[in-house]
Amino acid sequence: MRQRDNILQKIDWLTVGLYLGLVVFGWFTIFAASYDFDNTQLFDFSMNHGKQLIWMACALVVAVVVMLVDSKFYNNIAYVFYTLMILLLILTIFIAPDIKGSHSWLRFGSFQIQPAEFAKYATLLCLAKFMSSYQFTLANSRNMMIALGIIFLPSVIIIAQSETGSALVFVSLLLVLFREGMNGIVLVLGALAILFFILVLRYNNLPDMVGVSSELPGFIITFSIALVVATVFVHLYTRDKFYVRLMLGVNLGLWVVGVVLHLFYPFILYTWVSYVCMAVTIVMLIARTYVVRRKAYLVVAFFLMGTVGLALTADYAFNKVLAPHQQIRIKIVLGLEDDPQGAGYNVRQSQIAIGSGGVLGKGYLNGTQTKLSYVPEQDTDFIFCTIGEEHGFLGSVLFIGLYAFFMVRLIYLAERQRSAFSRIYGYGLVSIFLFHFFINLGMVTGMTPVIGIPLPFISYGGSSLWGFTIMLFTFIRLDANRMEVLQHA
C-alpha cells in the first residue's frame, strides 16, 4: 500500500500538465472552430465543442484508470491485446458501414469508434515487449523481420479499411528501430528515396515544358544528387581520395563534353548526359570492387542502380499504385496541379485562413474563415487553421514550441527508463506524436499531401482523444514505476 501512496509523487506532473494544457487549449479551439454566430452557447451538447467536453471527461476517467493499473499489467497483456486488436481490425473491415469509402468506424447506436486509433496502442505495447525480450537484437535478421511484421501487419489491414492516413502512422515506428540500434543509413536511404520520388514527379512533369522539350529535368536533378551522395558515401566508407577525385573528374568531364556536344548538335539532350554519367559511374564502381576487393564500392553501385530503378518506375508507380484522389493531393502539394475549387479547395482555404491571421492573429473567436466554414473539417483534421487565423504567427509559434517541448520531454522521459520495455514504448509514443504533428501541420500549411490524420489532443474526436490519452498515460504510469521494477533486462 505504501507504493500506492507514493505513486502521486512519482508521476511526472510536468507531462500531465502539458497534456492538460493541450487538451484544454484544444477544447477552446474546437469551440472557436464550431462557433456559430447564431449559437454562442458554451455547453451545447449537440455541438462538437459540447460533445468534446464529454469525451474529455471520459478521457480523464480513462487516464485515472490507466494510472491505477499495475504497470506490469501492460507488459503482460501486450501479445494478447495485439492479437485481439488484429482480429478486431479484420472484423471491422466486414462489419463497418461505408463512411466516405472507408470501413473503419464501428457503430454502437449513435456512438462510433475507430479501432485503428487503438491499434497504434496495441502495436506499441507489442513492439515494446518483443524488442525488450531477452536476447533480442536487431542484428538478428529474424528478429528484425518479426519487429517489422509487428509494425506493418496492422498497417496493411488498415489500408484494407481504406484509412491510408492512419496506416501510414505505423511507418513512424521505424524511428524506434533506429533508436534501438538499426543502422541510420536505412533512414537516410528512405529519406533519399522519398526525395528522389518527389523530384522525378515534380520536375519531369513541369506543366510549361510538356510538349516543348523532351528533356527530363527530374532525372537530371535526381541523378546529379545521387552521384554527389554516392561520392560522399565512397569518401565516408573508403577514404579513397584518389577514387573520389576520379569519380568527380569523370563526371564533370562527361558534363563538359555533353554541353559542348549539345551546342553543336542540339538534339543531344542533357538527360542523355546524366544517363551516361550514371552508367559510367556504376561500371567504375563495380570495376573498383574487383580491383581493390572491397564490398563498399559495390554497395554504392547498388545505391546508384536503385536510384535509376526508382527514377524509371516513379511515374509508373505513382499512376498505377496510388488512387486517383491520392495522386491529385500529391500533385497539388508539388504544384503540378491547381484546383482551388476541387481537390485543392481544403488546402487553399486552410492556407488562406492561416495566412490571413498575420503576425498577431484576428483574436479569439474573431476568425472569419473558420467561423464562416470556409475550411472543411475545421474542427478535426484542419483544426490548426483556427489557431493560425485567430492567434497569428506569434500564437502559432508558441503552440508549435509547446508541442515540440512536449515531445522533447517525452524523449527525456523515455531515455531515463531503466527497463527496455518502457524506453521502447516511450520512443514509439514520441514517434507517433511526431508523425501526426508533422503530417497534420504539413497538410494544413500545404507542405505535405492531404492525409487525414488528427492533431493529437487538439482535434475534435473521442476515439483519437482516448487513444492518445491511454497511450500517454500508460507511459506516465510506466515512468512513475521506473525505479521499482526492472521490467526484463
Next chain:
Amino acid sequence: MQYKRKHQDSRSRQIVMVILVLVVAVLFVVRLFALQVLDDTYKGSADSNAFLRKTVYPSRGLIYDRHGKLMVSNQPVYDVMLVVREMVDFDTLSFCEVMNITRVDFEQRMEDIKNRRKNPGYSRYTPQVFAPQISYEDYGQLQEKLFRFPGVFVQQRVAREYTLPCAALQIGSLGEVSQKQLDADAYYKRGDHMGQSGIEKQYENELRGTKGVEVLLRDAHGRIKGKYNDGANDIAPIAGKNLTLGLDMELQAYGEKLMQGKMGSIVAIEPKTGEILAMVSAPSFNPELLVGRERSKNYAKLANDKKKPLFNRPVMAQYPPGSTFKLVQALIMQQEGIFTRNTLLPCKQGYYYTKTRKVGCHHHKSPIDLPTSIETSCNAYYCYGLHYMFDERLEKYGSIQGAYNVWRDYVFGMGFGDELGIDYPGEKGGVVYRSKTYDKIYGKRGWKSATIISIAIGQGEILATPLQIANLAAFIANRGYFYTPHLVKSIEGDSIQSAYRTMNKLDIKDKYFDVVIEGMHRAVLKGTARYGQIPGVEFCGKTGTAQNPHGDDHSIFMAFAPKDDPQIAISVYVENSGFGATWAVPIASLMIEKYLHRSIDPSRLEIEKRMIEKSFY
C-alpha cells in the same frame, strides 16, 4: 568498454531524435513565417471570401428650378444580381417562375452573362446583373422568395424621376458607365450609372455623392450571416448635392409647348445674372424615355430620328445670325466713329458694291438714319458701314487687316466666335474668320470690304449659336456687359464657378446703346417685329433670317424686355419657317409675356393657339 560504447551510441541516437523534433518544429515556424508574415495576399483572399461588400448607393442630388420647384428627383429601382459561384443547387424552374421568364430566357441570359465578349467584367466570384431595374411589384415578389435562390440578391439603386416631362436634353440622362469611364475614374464599378449628358454629366461630381459600403459576412455556402462587426466597418453613403437651376420650369415647359411640331430653339437669359431661364430644343422628348430598362431602345430610336431630337440646338446648332447681327455692326460703327445716330444713308433697294452687283434690300423709304435702319432692317446701311470702316479709314487702321482685326475684337467681346463656356457638355462655338484666313483665301492684298460684304448683314463666313444671339440680347439689355450664360444657379453647400460670377465688359459708350435700343423698340412698335406687341410691356427686338441652302430659311428673333428694366433676353429660332416675323416673333413675345406676367393676355390666346398648333413637319 562495450557498455560505454553502446551508451555513447544511444546518446547520439537520442540527440538525433531530439534534433528531428526540433527540425520539424523549425520547418513549420519558417513555413508559417512565409504564410503569415511575408505573404499578405492571404488577408485579401480571406476578406473577399468572408466579406460581401455591398454597395449602398447614395441618393443623387435633386434638381430644382429657379423658384425652388422640384424638377428631378429619385426613385428606387431594383437590379437582380447573382454570383455564379454561389448558385449551388439552384432551383432554376421556380426562379424563372418568380422572375416571370421562360427557362430559355434564363439560359440565354446566363450565357450572355458568362460571355466575356458581351460582359467583359465577368467573374464567377463577383455580382453580375441578371435583370436590371425591375419594378417595385416584381421586387416585392422576389424578395419574399429570395432565400430559396442562393447567390441571388437584389441591389437597390436610384433612378431619376421628373416632375414635368420637359428639359430632357438640358438635364440630360444617366446611363451605365462605359469601359472608358471605368478606366478614367476608379470611383465607378461596372454596372454603375453616371450622368451621360446634360447637367447630369456636367455636374456628375456634385450630384453623385459618395457611395457607401455595407460589410456583410458570408459563409462558404454564400449565405449572409449578418453584418460584420455590428456594422462598425460600414461606410454610410453621402448624398449628392442638390442643384438649383436658373431654369424656370414653367417657362421651359411653355416654350417646349410652343415649339411643338417645329424644329428650332428658344434661349431665354436673365440679363443681370446670365442665368438661363429657358433653353428649348425642338423637337423635344419626354425625359422618362431615357430611364429604366427601355433606355437603350428609346435612345436608339431618338438617335435615328431624322429631326435629331438629341441634337441640342441652342448650344450646338450653328446658323448665320442674319439681321440680328446688324445690332453688332451698329454698336461697332458708332464706337469707331463711322456712324452717328443721324448718319443718313441711301438704300436703292440694295447696296451696289460694283456697277452691277449688289446686296439686295426690301422696299423702304430712303435715305434713313441709324435707328430707322434697325427698325426697317436695311441691308445697304450696314454695307456702307463695313465699306467705310474697312476701305476708307486706312489712315486709322493701316490696312484692311488692321480694320478687320479691330472689328473682330468687338465681335468676340460680345460673345461671338469661341464657345461662351456654358455649363453644358458639348457646346459649340460660332465662326468668325481671322484676317489671316482671308489672306490665305484671297491673298494679302486680294480682299476688301466688297469681298466679304455679306458679313455686314450676318451672312457668309459668320455663324453663331442661338445661345450667342440670346447672349447678344442680354449684352444690349445690360448696355455693355454680359455674364457667361449658365444653367445652374446654385449648388447646395458650394458655389458656382467664378467664371459665371465674372462680368464680361466691352467698352462701348452708353449713348450708342440708346440708339440701338431705340431702333429695336421701334422695330417692335411699327417695324419688322410689330406682330409681337404685348399689352403693358414695352420691349425691344430684332428679327433675322438665317439663309438655309438646304431649304426654307430659318426665322430668327431676338429680344429683351421690359425696355427700361430688362428681365429677360431671348432668342428664338424656327427652322424652315421663312421670314423671321411670322413665327419667331410671336413665340418670343409669348415667352416674354409668360415670364413677366405668368399668364397670357386673353387678347393673345388666339395667337398662342396658332403658334402651338402650327407644325412644320
